[in-house]
Amino acid sequence: MREEEIIEKLQRLGLTKYESIAYITLLKLGPSKATDITKESGIPHTRVYDVLSSLHRKGFVDVMQGTPRLYKPVNPEVVLERIKEDIVQDIEALKKAFLELYREVHGEELPEIWTIQGFDNTVERAEYVIRSAKHEVLINTPIEFLELLKNEIKGRKDVVFVIISNFDDIPSWLRADNILLARSGGAPWLMASWIIGDIDYALFFGALPKDKRREKFYSFWAKSPKIIQNYMHWFYTIYFDNSEVIKPINYENLSKPLSLVNIRTLITVLRFAGLPRKAEIVGRLVDTKELIEIDGEIVDYEYTPLTANVTFRYNGKELKVGGIGSYFEDVEGEKFILLD
Template sequence: MASKSELINKVKNQFNLNIYETKVWLALLSKGMASAGEIAEASGVPRSRTYDVLESLEKNGFAVQKIGKPIKYLAVRPDLVVEKLKRGVAEQMNERIEKFTNIKDTPEYKELESMNSSQKEIIKKQDISGTIRGRINVNSQISDVLSLADKEAIICLTSTEFKKRIRLLEPIIKKLASSKINLIVALSGADSEIKAISEKLGISVKKVNISASFYIADRTEILFMLNESEDSSEQLAVWFSSPFFVQSFSMLFDMAVKSKK
C-alpha cells in the first residue's frame, strides 16, 4: 500500500490536479460528506484556499455541493470521475480531429500546399535524411513511411518490440496484406512468440537473427530505430530517403533472410 505522500503524488499526476485539489479530493473521499472547515482540517489545506479548491473540483466533476444548510460537499466516486474524464478527452479529441479535417478547406492551407509543391522537385533530386525523436513522432513516421509503399514494404524488429507497437502495426499490416504490395514481416525472438504473432496477423512471418528495428518502403525510404527506450520521449530513429543507400541496406536484409532458410 502506498504511503500518503506517494498516493497524493500519484493521484495528482494521474488525474491532472494540483496539490491542493488532490489533498481536498482525497480528504473528501475519506469523509464522504463534509463542510469546508472539516475538509480544511482533514486535508491540511488552508481554509482560505479550501473554498476556491472546492469550487474548482465542482467545476471539473470531482465534487458536488449538497443542497441545504449548512453547506457541505460530497465526493464524486472515482469510477464516475474516470468515466467523465474519458468522455472529456474523447470530446476534445473529436473537436481537434474535426478542426484539422476542416482546415484543409481554408485558404491558408491551400497556400501551404502551394509553397510545399514548389519545393518538391528540388527535394526529389537529392537524398535526404532526418532524426525523429519521441514515440509519438516515431509512430507517425512509421505510418508515413509504410503508407508510401507502392510495390514492397519491409517490417523488421524483435518480437518484443512488435508487441509494444502492435496497436500501431496491426492495422497497417492488415491493410498492406490485403493490397497487391509485397509485404515482408521479419521478426527475431522466440519461435512461440513469432508463431503467435503470425497467427494473430494471419500472415507468414519470417524469423531472422536481426536485433535491429527498421521499416522500408519500395527500397527507397527507411526508418531505422536507434533505440527502443521505455521512456517515450527518449525514443530515437533516423529516416533516410535515399534509393542507393536503402537498396544497399535491403540487399543485406535479403541475405539475412536467406541465411535462415
C-alpha cells in the same frame, strides 16, 4: 499507480495541484465537509472553498446543499469519459483548422509524406500509429525496435497485428490471440522498418541508429490512402511472403464481427480461419463507382504477388472483390467484416 502520478495526470487534464488533491481526497472520503477535506488533504482552509467551487464548475464535484454543505465526487468514469469526448472533438476541430490554415497560406494541400527527425520522435509516431488504428496494424522491424512498442501492442486487443521480425523465440507479450508473427527471411534489407495502421498512417525508416546518432536519425511519415495502399502491398509481397509464420492468429478466439481494410490481411486471416466465412463488404462497383454494402459468404480467394481478391457469393451470384485500387475485379473493397 502512485498518487503523485495520478495528480500529475490530472494536472495534464487541466486541474490545478490543489484541485487534483481535493478530488482524490473526496474519492477516499466520499461526501464530505470542506473542513474534513482540509484536514485530510492539507489544502489550506483559506483556499479549500475556491478549490471545491472550481471542481464543481469543471464537473468533478457535486454540491449537496444543507447544513453543513457537503461535497460529493462525481463518478470518475463519467468525468473522464466526458473529458475524452471533449478532447477528441477539440482535436478533430484543430485538424480541420490547421488544414484550412495551411491551404490558405500555401495554396495547396498538406504534403502526403513528412520527414521526421530524431529517433525518439520516430518512436512516438510508431506508438501513435498503433494507438490510432481501428482495424489492423502491420509491422516489419528488428526485435530491438519492436520491444520499444511493447506497451502499445499489449494494450490493443481490438485490432489484428501482423508482425515480422528477426525472432529467435516468441516473447510472452506477443502471444495474444490477435497477433500473427512471422520470422524474417534474414536478408539485411528485409529489416527496413514499416509500421502501418489501417490505411490512415504509415512510418518508414532504415537501419536503427547508434546512440550518438539518435538526434540525426530520420524517418518518413505518410498520410495518404493511395500511398499507404502501395506500402501495404510491398509489406506483404516483399516482406511477409518471404518470411516464415511462427505464430498464427487464433481466429476462433477473436471477437466478431472482425473488420479489416486490407485485402491481403483479409486473405492472410482466412488462411487460418478457413472457408466459407459469412461476411459483409463495404466498397464500390469497379465499373460505376457506386457505393455498395453487401452481405454474403467468402467462398474462395486468390493471392499472388500481382493479384489479391476473394470470391464473394451474394444473392445467388459470385463477385470478385479486391482491395482499394482494384480494376480487374467486380468490387473495390474498402472494408471487410467477418461475421463468424
